[in-house]
Each structure stands twice: as structure tokens, then as C-alpha cells.
């Protein structure tokens with residue numbers, strides 16, 4: 001069923017279009033007619049319309065601004081412009097603005113009108129599909145980029161942290177002169193030093209492993225893992241964290257737990273990098289099958305709306321990845337922030353997503 005909105009003030013022209021549409025075979029349609037732009041916009045507001053046929057000369061509006069006004073209430077709607085013989089230039093400009101097609105009124109006949117409607121709807125659909133594909137590509141790129149960044153970071157930590165400690169241990173070990181028994185004291189000193197270095201290397205290896213996959217999360221669940229995350233974040237940054245959690249939150253699907261953990265971790269990273277905050281609150285609660293997470297800082301905030309519009313989030317991929325992660329588990333993330341207002345992240349997850357989809 002195609003829902004057509006015809007915005008046309010001339011009753012004769014409207015009747016003619018109606019007659020042409022009778023030839024629309026095999027397709028059910030429903031026609032709304034509005035004789036002013038204002039009335040047309042009201043219909044668009046209330047009804048789900050598939051296509052607009054728009055006369056460019058209306059009593060309350062003339063020319064291209066009416067196309068603009070249609071798009072301002074229904075940005076994705078296919079529009080076919082109807083125009084007089086001497087008005088083709090305006091019609092072409094309407095197409096440049098995003099209208100799908102134009103028809104010169106005196107030359108319209110049934111077949112032409114119907115073909116134009118079909119094409120306009122099809123073209124719009126494939127444009128939307130293309131747009132979706134592009135968005136998916138941007139997201140995949142974001143994931144690949146994030147993986148590469150993560151590898152770079154791990155590589156640096158292995159090289160600069162663990163690698164340096166092991167080199168130092170080896171260097172010290174090489175200084176022991178096993179052929180000379182007389183300098184036992186020096187040998188003992190070196191062995192002690194090597195022992196200290198190896199202990200440090202063990203701690204460093206554990207830290208890197210923990211960053212890769214927090215063992216507390218697997219062994220004890222989300223809440224203890226988050227408690228540790230908060231403590232460490234506070235210790236490193238000096239920012240106070242208030243963590244509150246609804247008492248009934250027992251263990252949930254592991255994929256959901258890790259997603260929540262990573263989203264909060266990225267949000268903490270951003271706070272420590274950008275927010276200049278003195279306090280952060282982390283709230284987690286469950287209501288029936290919904291889990292809600294809120295991370296709020298009292299820092300300097302940023303223009304969240306303009307960053308989300310530019311898709312690639314301000315040069316970084318953190319926010320984009322949070323959204324992607326949330327969507328993969330059937331949840332959604334909202335970032336509320338503006339300069340000077342602090343930043344709030346809201347994450348909402350419906351646990352039924354996993355029960356119903358039974359993801360492997």
C-alpha cells in the first residue's frame with residue numbers, strides 16, 4: 001500500500017492526477033489531497049506518507065521554499081515536483097535540492113506519472129540502503145582502527161614495560177662473574193637486584209594481562225570488576241568516584257558484562273583525558289529485564305551533538321565504539337553533554353535480546 005500526498009490547490013489538476021492514479025494497477029494506494037502547503041505539512045506530521053506530489057505554485061507558498069519546508073518535516077521523503085510549462089528551471093533546481101523527479105503538468109499522462117512514482121520510491125529506497133551501507137563501513141573501519149590502536153598500545157607496553165625489565169634482568173645477570181668466587185658479596189647484590197626486577201616483571205605481565213581481559217570480571221562478575229576499576233581510576237587520576245548499584249543485580253550474560261565494562265572503561269578514559277572533572281558518579285541498576293548504566297562527570301563537557309553528527313567522533317573512535325558495542329548486545333548509548341555542563345553517558349540494555357536471539 002503506497003500512501004501518496006498530493007499538495008495541489010487547483011481542483012482541476014487534482015482531479016486529473018486522481019484519474020491518472022486510477023491506472024495504478026497491482027498496487028494499492030491511498031491518496032491524501034491538501035490544497036495548501038500548511039495543510040500538506042500537517043498531513044506529513046500525522047501520517048506515514050510514502051511519496052509527495054508537490055505543486056510548486058501554492059496559495060501560501062511558491063517555488064523552492066516549499067520543497068525546503070517539506071524536507072524540514074520529512075527529510076527522507078521522495079518528492080515529485082509538479083510544475084507549469086514555463087517553470088522547468090525551478091523544477092530542475094528542486095531536483096538539485098533533493099526532489100526525486102519533476103513532471104510538467106500539461107505533459108503529464110497516466111503512464112508517466114505512475115512510472116515516476118514507482119521510480120521515485122525505488123530510488124529513494126536504494127539511496128537509503130546505500131547510506132546504511134556507508135554507515136556500516138564507517139563502523140567497521142572504526143572497529144579495525146580501534147583494534148590496531150589496542151595492538152599498538154599492547155605492543156608498546158610489552159616493549160617499554162616488560163621488555164625493558166627483562167633486558168635489565170639479563171644485563172644484571174650478565175655481570176655476574178661465575179669464574180670468580182672471591183666477590184660473593186657483589187654477586188649476591190646482583191642476584192637480589194635481578195630478583196627485584198623479575199618480581200616487577202611479573203606484576204607488569206599481570207597488569208597487561210588484566211587490561212586485556214580483567215580476570216575479576218570472569219571470576220567474580222561485573223560489580224566486583226567495576227569496583228576495582230573505580231578504585232584504580234581514582235588512585236591514578238585523583239578523581240573521586242561514587243559507585244552505586246542496585247542490590248538485585250546478579251550475574252548476567254557474559255557478553256553483556258564485558259560490553260558494559262568496556263563502555264564504562266572508555267568513558268573513564270575520556271574523563272581522565274578531557275573532562276577536568278573532580279567527581280564522577282557511576283550508577284548501575286536493573287529493572288525487570290532492563291539494565292541501566294549512568295556515568296556522570298562534573299567536568300568541562302563538550303558539544304556532543306556536533307561530534308555525533310560528524311560520525312567520526314572528533315578524531316577518535318571511543319564514542320563510536322561504545323555505540324557499536326551497545327548495539328551489538330541490543331542496547332543503546334546516549335551521550336548528553338554541552339560545554340560547561342559536564343558529561344553524562346546513559347546506557348540501556350534489554351536482557352531479553354540475548355534470551356530471544358540466543359546468540360552463540
Ligand SMILES: Nc1ncnc2c1ncn2[C@@H]1O[C@H](COP(=O)(O)OP(=O)(O)OP(=O)(O)O)[C@@H](O)[C@H]1O
Nearest residue numbers: 270271274275301302313314316317318319320343
Ligand atoms: N567526559 C568528557 N568530557 C569532555 N570531553 C569529552 C568527554 N568524553 C569525550 N569527550 C570529547 O569527545 C571527543 C571524542 O571522544 P572519543 O572517545 O570518541 O575519542 P578520543 O578519546 O579522542 O579518541 P579514542 O577514544 O579513539 O582514543 C574527545 O576528543 C573529547 O573532545
Ligand SMILES: [Mg+2]
Nearest residue numbers: 270316318319
Ligand atoms: Mg576516547
